[in-house]
Amino acid sequence: MRPFDYARAASAADAVRRYRPGTMYLGGGTNLVDLMRLGVARPEHLLDVSRLPLDAVEEVRGRLRVGAAVRNTDLAVHPLVRARYPMLARAVLTGASGQIRNMATVAGNLLQRTRCAYFQDVSRPCNKRRPGSGCPAIEGDHSNLAVLGHSGACVATHPSDMAVALAALEAEVHVTGPGGDRIIPMPGLHRLPGDAPERDTVLEPGDLVTAVELPPPPPGASLYRKVRERASFAFALVSIAAVLDVAADGTVAGCRIALGGLAHAPWRAERAERELIGRPATGGAFLAAAESELEQARPLPRNAYKVPMARDLIVNTLEELAP
Amino acid sequence: MDIRLTVNGRPHTLDVDPRMSLLDLLRERLGLIGSKKGCDHGQCGACTVLVEGRRANSCLALAVAMDGLSVTTVEGLADGEHLHPLQAAFIEHDAFQCGYCTPGQLCSAAGMLGEPGPSAVTENLLDDPELTPHEIRERMSGNLCRCGAYVNIVSAISEVAR
Numbered sequence: 001m002r003p004f005d006y007a008r009a010a011s012a013a014d015a016v017r018r019y020r021p022g023t024m025y026l027g028g029g030t031n032l033v034d035l036m037r038l039g040v041a042r043p044e045h046l047l048d049v050s051r052l053p054l055d056a057v058e059e060v061r062g063r064l065r066v067g068a069a070v071r072n073t074d075l076a077v078h079p080l081v082r083a084r085y086p087m088l089a090r091a092v093l094t095g096a097s098g099q100i101r102n103m104a105t106v107a108g109n110l111l112q113r114t115r116c117a118y119f120q121d122v123s124r125p126c127n128k129r130r131p132g133s134g135c136p137a138i139e140g141d142h143s144n145l146a147v148l149g150h151s152g153a154c155v156a157t158h159p160s161d162m163a164v165a166l167a168a169l170e171a172e173v174h175v176t177g178p179g180g181d182r183i184i185p186m187p188g189l190h191r192l193p194g195d196a197p198e199r200d201t202v203l204e205p206g207d208l209v210t211a212v213e214l215p216p217p218p219p220g221a222s223l224y225r226k227v228r229e230r231a232s233f234a235f236a237l238v239s240i241a242a243v244l245d246v247a248a249d250g251t252v253a254g255c256r257i258a259l260g261g262l263a264h265a266p267w268r269a270e271r272a273e274r275e276l277i278g279r280p281a282t283g284g285a286f287l288a289a290a291e292s293e294l295e296q297a298r299p300l301p302r303n304a305y306k307v308p309m310a311r312d313l314i315v316n317t318l319e320e321l322a323p
Numbered sequence: 324m325d326i327r328l329t330v331n332g333r334p335h336t337l338d339v340d341p342r343m344s345l346l347d348l349l350r351e352r353l354g355l356i357g358s359k360k361g362c363d364h365g366q367c368g369a370c371t372v373l374v375e376g377r378r379a380n381s382c383l384a385l386a387v388a389m390d391g392l393s394v395t396t397v398e399g400l401a402d403g404e405h406l407h408p409l410q411a412a413f414i415e416h417d418a419f420q421c422g423y424c425t426p427g428q429l430c431s432a433a434g435m436l437g438e439p440g441p442s443a444v445t446e447n448l449l450d451d452p453e454l455t456p457h458e459i460r461e462r463m464s465g466n467l468c469r470c471g472a473y474v475n476i477v478s479a480i481s482e483v484a485r
Contacts, residue, residue: 006324006341006387026388033344033383034364046341048388073377077440082448093443097465098435100365102377103384232443232464 027108068107091165107209114156154197164260168241177207190265220245236261244321331399346381357397368466378434397426416479420470
């Protein structure tokens, strides 16, 4: 690991004030410390923000404000999260392990890096790690990588489960930084790779996530489901956060679908959502909507399985949500 | 950098390199070699300790970031000559073969038994469910056992969970 200096910020404002080039903020460290050990992350200054007083989950005018330093475990088991946002609790609980959820923060979960094997291997080229060096995943092992929204420069996926649920819930990410405070609605935090895959998010240097705010839950039933290679402690091959509201006449009154494991960002299936509104909440309509969304997919030779997997997951989940 | 750390009830003041993990500090500076370095990436759980009573992967924790906190390792689970109930149950149920993962399994189980609320396999998220073998397997998924002693690990933990 490359030498660095370590300091603990006294407040969010103090952290932003002390930020300078070469600084990285440290939350729970479950991804960053690993990346530093691998030589992928090479901060000169590590500014610990894990103990800032951003660790409360509180109700504010019918909304739920979750501090950036709240640990994943504490978010998932919070009574209001379990009661009002079960999809979010479920998403967090399906991520990582008990130990890691105890350490990992909400902001760190959002800002974790891709688990693409080439990104994590400093002996290989990677446009995300070393811009312009190439993407060996496109010709190599991309079996768990993106089928939607990728570019010729990068086919990485975002690994978070929590972010997928937050995308469906249209959570707001509160940020402070050298340019002042701002609010980024999910799924707008994460970006598609385009020709700048080194940028995972729209955050600017020095920006610090301070909270995630959840609007009142949308009407309807919700589910978070995850397909993975083993029953626990594995990243999603495909995951879904879905909300379905069916009117008395059996037609879809409201629908939100966010997909994980398929893209560089949580993928909001807006096309499928639009097509379902007003349609009967039946398997046929769900299949048509899923297929329409996935027409945009551009699978690579070794991850083409994700397209029918995502289609079936969308259909099965919506069928389970339909009354 | 100087840090203060309480380990198994004993306070320490230590000068540490910012790069040092909590695991390396425990093993190399304090001679507490119960916590094991399996993968050093947070994937195997052999390094699990309790930080402020909550289980954590000590390989992913920087020692400097633990300043002022209290850590319990497998060496601190027993009460003098009296084994922790989990330790006794692991022996009773033959819950290991090579034993390399056992300190992490014990610390993880000790932390897990104190964690309320649902898991990913809990049917109703509002429940504080009974720790069935299914629940225990899910909650212990951060600890791998290459010998495959899971059946007896689960039965040992089940006995203490009752």
